Amino acid sequence: MLKHLRNTAAALLTLSAAPELADCTAAAHIVQPGETVFTIAEGYYGQLEQWSLIFYSNPGKLTNPLEIPAGTQLTIPCPTDGSAFVADATPLQVEDAEMKLVTGSNYAPFTDRAWPGQGMITELVNAAMEETPDPVTFSIAWEDDWAKHFPALNDKEFDMGFPWAKPDCAATPDNERCVNYHFSEPIVELLQLLFVVNGSGMTFESDEDIIGKTLCRPAGYFTFDLDAPDRLWLTNGLIRLETPATPADCFDLLVRGQVDAVALNEFTGWTTLSEMGLRSAVAPLANPLGVQGLHVIISKRHWRGTTHLYRINAGLAQLKESARYDEIVSRHLGVFWDRVN
Numbered sequence: 001m002l003k004h005l006r007n008t009a010a011a012l013l014t015l016s017a018a019p020e021l022a023d024c025t026a027a028a029h030i031v032q033p034g035e036t037v038f039t040i041a042e043g044y045y046g047q048l049e050q051w052s053l054i055f056y057s058n059p060g061k062l063t064n065p066l067e068i069p070a071g072t073q074l075t076i077p078c079p080t081d082g083s084a085f086v087a088d089a090t091p092l093q094v095e096d097a098e099m100k101l102v103t104g105s106n107y108a109p110f111t112d113r114a115w116p117g118q119g120m121i122t123e124l125v126n127a128a129m130e131e132t133p134d135p136v137t138f139s140i141a142w143e144d145d146w147a148k149h150f151p152a153l154n155d156k157e158f159d160m161g162f163p164w165a166k167p168d169c170a171a172t173p174d175n176e177r178c179v180n181y182h183f184s185e186p187i188v189e190l191l192q193l194l195f196v197v198n199g200s201g202m203t204f205e206s207d208e209d210i211i212g213k214t215l216c217r218p219a220g221y222f223t224f225d226l227d228a229p230d231r232l233w234l235t236n237g238l239i240r241l242e243t244p245a246t247p248a249d250c251f252d253l254l255v256r257g258q259v260d261a262v263a264l265n266e267f268t269g270w271t272t273l274s275e276m277g278l279r280s281a282v283a284p285l286a287n288p289l290g291v292q293g294l295h296v297i298i299s300k301r302h303w304r305g306t307t308h309l310y311r312i313n314a315g316l317a318q319l320k321e322s323a324r325y326d327e328i329v330s331r332h333l334g335v336f337w338d339r340v341n
């Protein structure tokens with residue numbers, strides 16, 4: 001059984017290239033006892049690294065890539081060549097639009113003006129707006145100071161914003177985001193991972209393994225997963241959390257031995273490791289810290305909140321039923337892994 005994603009890093013360098021997929025069509029796979037998303041990816045693609053294609057093409061089905069119930073039906077998408085990326089057209093996105101959305105850059109591969117298609121989630125939102133049974137024209141504004149998004153939404157300068165993480169509002173109804181905003185269904189769901197120094201001996205088999213540890217997550221990033229009602233790691237002082245300015249600062253603390261692990265989503269973690277040249281020294285533990293969705297949000301003060309939220313959710317549901325959702329996700333993952341590697 002694979003215990004750590006870091007154990008796969010060396011293997012990825014020696015695996016044979018993926019088979020020719022020019023004529024590939026998405027497949028349905030019934031999970032067999034003992035299979036993991038890693039073994040399934042190796043069987044279909046010839047590369048363990050491509051496991052994220054399967055994970056992100058099966059939203060809600062893979063809360064833990066190592067423990068998939070036998071009998072689960074998974075969609076196995078076709079890998080795509082990141083260098084041949086072509087973004088979807090956006091015929092409903094216009095300047096003077098009925099619905100105004102806001103997002104920010106510097107969050108690749110999800111939202112970034114320099115990323116192909118301006119990011120995976122930007123493309124998925126565009127597609128959902130087209131797939132909805134009641135489409136309207138829309139615009140997307142870019143505000144890279146994310147702290148300005150909430151006031152702008154509250155003042156209805158924009159109708160909706162994306163992508164934002166949602167707390168467990170049933171368990172923590174007093175959370176500021178829960179009090180003030182409606183959330184769409186998740187556009188994508190991200191694995192939150194613990195990145196550690198190879199050979200450090202750090203493990204994460206259960207929450208008890210984290211008690212007394214020092215984690216790092218940059219300032220401004222959400223922490224409600226660390227302080228969920230069944231954890232309360234921060235409230236009860238069970239861990240210490242360092243919050244420097246950037247993900248790179250967190251990894252610098254990690255390699256200097258000042259924190260035990262960096263808690264980030266898979267994409268931000270791998271991107272930062274690649275940029276810092278640390279992929280041979282640092283890797284994530286296999287057990288995820290959690291799964292966190294990214295959503296479209298709208299202020300509860302907005303008089304058309306219910307209508308706009310229905311429009312997004314209906315379009316997203318239709319999109320996920322089609323092949324287009326998997327195609328968009330696969331294209332962006334292809335670009336991501338090409339750049340990281």
